[in-house]
Amino acid sequence: xxxxxxxxxxxxxxxxxxxxxxxxxxxxxxxxxxxxxxxxxxxxxxxxxxxxxxxxxxxxxxxxxxxxxxxxxxxxxxxxxxxxxxxxxxxxxxxxxxxxxxxxxxxxxxxxxxxxxxxxxxxxxxxxxxxxxxxxxxxxxxxxxxxxxxxxxxxxxxxxxxxxxxxxxxxxxxxxxxxxxxxxxxxxxxxxxxxxxxxxxxxxxxxxxxxxxxxxxxxxxxxxxxxxxxxxxxxxxxxxxxxxxxxxxxxxxxxxxxxxxxxxxxxxxxxxxxxxxxxxxxxxxxxxxxxxxxxxxxxxxxxxxxxxxxxxxxxxxxxxxxxxxxxxxxxxxxxxxxxxxxxxxxxxxx
Amino acid sequence: xxxxxxxxxxxxxxxxxxxxxxxxxxxxxxxxxxxxxxxxxxxxxxxxxxxxxxxxxxxxxxxxxxxxxxxxxxxxxxxxxxxxxxxxxxxxxxxxxxxxxxxxxxxxxxxxxxxxxxxxxxxxxxxxxxxxxxxxxxxxxxxxxxxxxxxxxxxxxxxxxxxxxxxxxxxxxxxxxxxxxxxxxxxxxxxxxxxxxxxxxxxxxxxxxxxxxxxxxxxxxxxxxxxxxxxxxxxxxxxxxxxxxxxxxxxxxxxxxxxxxxxxxxxxxxxxxxxxxxxxxxxxxxxxxxxxxxxxxxxxxxxxxxxxxxxxxxxxxxxxxxxxxxxxxxxxxxxxxxxxxxxx
Numbered sequence: 001x002x003x004x005x006x007x008x009x010x011x012x013x014x015x016x017x018x019x020x021x022x023x024x025x026x027x028x029x030x031x032x033x034x035x036x037x038x039x040x041x042x043x044x045x046x047x048x049x050x051x052x053x054x055x056x057x058x059x060x061x062x063x064x065x066x067x068x069x070x071x072x073x074x075x076x077x078x079x080x081x082x083x084x085x086x087x088x089x090x091x092x093x094x095x096x097x098x099x100x101x102x103x104x105x106x107x108x109x110x111x112x113x114x115x116x117x118x119x120x121x122x123x124x125x126x127x128x129x130x131x132x133x134x135x136x137x138x139x140x141x142x143x144x145x146x147x148x149x150x151x152x153x154x155x156x157x158x159x160x161x162x163x164x165x166x167x168x169x170x171x172x173x174x175x176x177x178x179x180x181x182x183x184x185x186x187x188x189x190x191x192x193x194x195x196x197x198x199x200x201x202x203x204x205x206x207x208x209x210x211x212x213x214x215x216x217x218x219x220x221x222x223x224x225x226x227x228x229x230x231x232x233x234x235x236x237x238x239x240x241x242x243x244x245x246x247x248x249x250x251x252x253x254x255x256x257x258x259x260x261x262x263x264x265x266x267x268x269x270x271x272x273x274x275x276x277x278x279x280x281x282x283x284x285x286x287x288x289x290x291x292x293x294x295x296x297x298x299x300x301x302x303x304x305x306x307x308x309x310x311x312x313x314x315x316x317x318x319x320x321x322x323x324x325x326x327x328x329x330x331x332x333x334x335x336x337x338x339x340x341x342x343x344x345x346x347x348x349x350x
Numbered sequence: 351x352x353x354x355x356x357x358x359x360x361x362x363x364x365x366x367x368x369x370x371x372x373x374x375x376x377x378x379x380x381x382x383x384x385x386x387x388x389x390x391x392x393x394x395x396x397x398x399x400x401x402x403x404x405x406x407x408x409x410x411x412x413x414x415x416x417x418x419x420x421x422x423x424x425x426x427x428x429x430x431x432x433x434x435x436x437x438x439x440x441x442x443x444x445x446x447x448x449x450x451x452x453x454x455x456x457x458x459x460x461x462x463x464x465x466x467x468x469x470x471x472x473x474x475x476x477x478x479x480x481x482x483x484x485x486x487x488x489x490x491x492x493x494x495x496x497x498x499x500x501x502x503x504x505x506x507x508x509x510x511x512x513x514x515x516x517x518x519x520x521x522x523x524x525x526x527x528x529x530x531x532x533x534x535x536x537x538x539x540x541x542x543x544x545x546x547x548x549x550x551x552x553x554x555x556x557x558x559x560x561x562x563x564x565x566x567x568x569x570x571x572x573x574x575x576x577x578x579x580x581x582x583x584x585x586x587x588x589x590x591x592x593x594x595x596x597x598x599x600x601x602x603x604x605x606x607x608x609x610x611x612x613x614x615x616x617x618x619x620x621x622x623x624x625x626x627x628x629x630x631x632x633x634x635x636x637x638x639x640x641x642x643x644x645x646x647x648x649x650x651x652x653x654x655x656x657x658x659x660x661x662x663x664x665x666x667x668x669x670x671x672x673x674x675x676x677x678x679x680x681x682x683x684x685x686x687x688x689x690x691x692x693x694x
Contacts, residue, residue: 184364184365188365188368188369188372191365191672192369192372192373193665195650196649196661197373199653199654200376200380201380276513283515283518287517306521307521310524310525310529313525317525320518320521320525323518324510324513324518327513328509330513331512332509335509
């Protein structure tokens with residue numbers, strides 16, 4: 001059983017965070033959206049939530065596809081639930097089904113006869129934000145694009161910070177030649193134009209979710225390393241480290257049990273900003289066409305479509321607005337976290 | 351102090367070699383270099399001229415060029431030697447300001463880069479001057495009127511600029527002001543009939559074209575600088591020496607202008623050196639959005655088109671500017687802050 005105890009200092013910080021309304025409400029709202037998006041299949045999907053057919057209930061959302069034959073249709077491929085709903089409505093049987101709020105998945109093309117996509121928003125068919133140039137629902141793509149981008153960003157922050165914290169604290173703790181070597185390496189490495197390299201690499205291999213994380217890790221670990229190096233240097237010079245050493249604590253114990261817990265406030269204050277910049281980086285790569293492969297739903301790809309089709313303003317405006325909202329919320333959270341961890345009491349004169 | 355800066359200047363050399371060597375190696379190792387491009391082009395031409403004919407040279411289909419021609423091309427592009435030797439040949443040329451010839455345009459790289467400079471420099475200077483002129487007074491004012499209505503409202507706007515990538519702001523501006531309201535052009539540096547205009551009209555034309563891109567550049571740099579100015583100003587206002595100044599009977603205005611302000615400008619001076627590289631480089635994303643034919647776009651296009659001499663040329667300029675900018679920052683700090691001693 002792991003003891004989960006919040007120490008009073010952390011409690012105080014959390015309390016302070018909650019008093020900063022702008023950041024706290026952004027945090028709640030963003031957590032809500034993130035939580036919803038993890039179960040996004042229940043809200044934005046082409047599969048029905050519940051189907052009641054011949055007195056039997058079906059839940060098609062998760063799991064294997066249910067073919068049309070199950071519901072008395074002729075075809076042997078996946079059921080088109082929107083058509084099934086219309087069929088149920090027109091027939092007088094007691095069968096019914098419930099569709100998600102947005103009855104489209106991000107990959108299907110809704111091509112109508114006599115109309116060419118992109119089509120403007122039309123809530124009667126469930127395209128609340130219209131369709132893109134190939135007839136895919138924009139809200140669905142925005143929604144799943146958000147989920148991919150934010151999960152990508154979380155994972156990227158996790159790997160970047162793990163590498164940064166390990167190398168950075170080693171640099172600060174060991175010092176000397178080791179430190180000097182990495183200092184030079186970081187200086188060179190951070191001057192290499194990272195976008196050029198990514199463009200060159202992704203024109204050879206089509207990056208997948210994880211290979212893109214790896215490539216971005218290659219050029220993203222320096223920031224946290226540098227921060228941790230500085231703060232480890234500071235902490236190492238403090239008395240408690242000397243005390244631990246004289247008690248016979250090993251280097252590993254000093255680093256993991258004493259120094260890193262004391263630098264955690266430095267680390268935490270950077271997390272929201274790193275998440276925001278991760279989302280922005282993925283979006284710009286997708287915008288340029290060097291990010292995740294098509295047809296992955298992505299904001300960058302929508303942005304590209306939108307700028308190429310300014311006569312269809314619903315594409316570009318929906319993605320720009322959602323980007324502004326999400327990134328602003330994350331920045332508000334970041335500002336509040338920083339304020340909570342490092343409160344500044346200002347004096348003003350009258 | 352002179353010794354310190356001399357050492358910093360000397361350290362540019364290994365860093366510069368490290369950066370360029372790394373990119374040079376990557377450009378040589380990845381497929382799709384100039385030779386492959388040339389060959390695939392030849393192959394296409396060969397195939398299109400062979401349409402209709404029964405092709406009996408199936409075995410030879412993989413390359414339209416003979417071995418001999420391939421060798422000649424390799425020598426022409428300098429691909430026949432090992433990487434480290436050709437790197438040193440390249441470096442030797444760079445030292446004499448010869449950046450090689452573009453494989454795409456067949457023109458000297460230096461000429462191509464020079465032709466883009468004025469565009470990026472115009473925008474860079476405009477952004478630099480405006481952002482310093484606006485954000486310093488704004489930061490001071492916000493610090494003095496902390497948590498007033500003006501402070502809160504302007505903070506909200508600055509936050510938008512801070513959190514959104516500047517090219518997205520650019521896209522937003524285009525949608526609103528160019529596509530819908532039709533107030534500004536969609537992009538470009540100047541109108542097509544630019545050479546027919548009078549002096550004044552030329553100036554107005556450039557400003558008209560520059561308005562949206564400069565605004566989107568500004569949104570980002572402006573946000574960071576205003577916050578920096580405000581926060582350091584507030585730190586200084588609550589510092590003991592300002593309280594002492596007030597206590598000995600100085601007016602608030604004098605305490606701010608004479609004491610707090612001077613110290614608050616130090617971090618701003620730190621950022622000055624770094625803005626040099628931004629000044630020239632611009633952001634290729636903004637340049638892509640607004641279709642500005644500048645330095646950033648050149649670098650981006652040459653990477654995409656595998657025009658490696660240009661890629662390396664852009665890299666040489668940008669990394670030198672960045673490295674020198676860092677040193678300039680330190681010099682600026684040393685100039686404004688007499689407490690800073692660099693000699694250890």
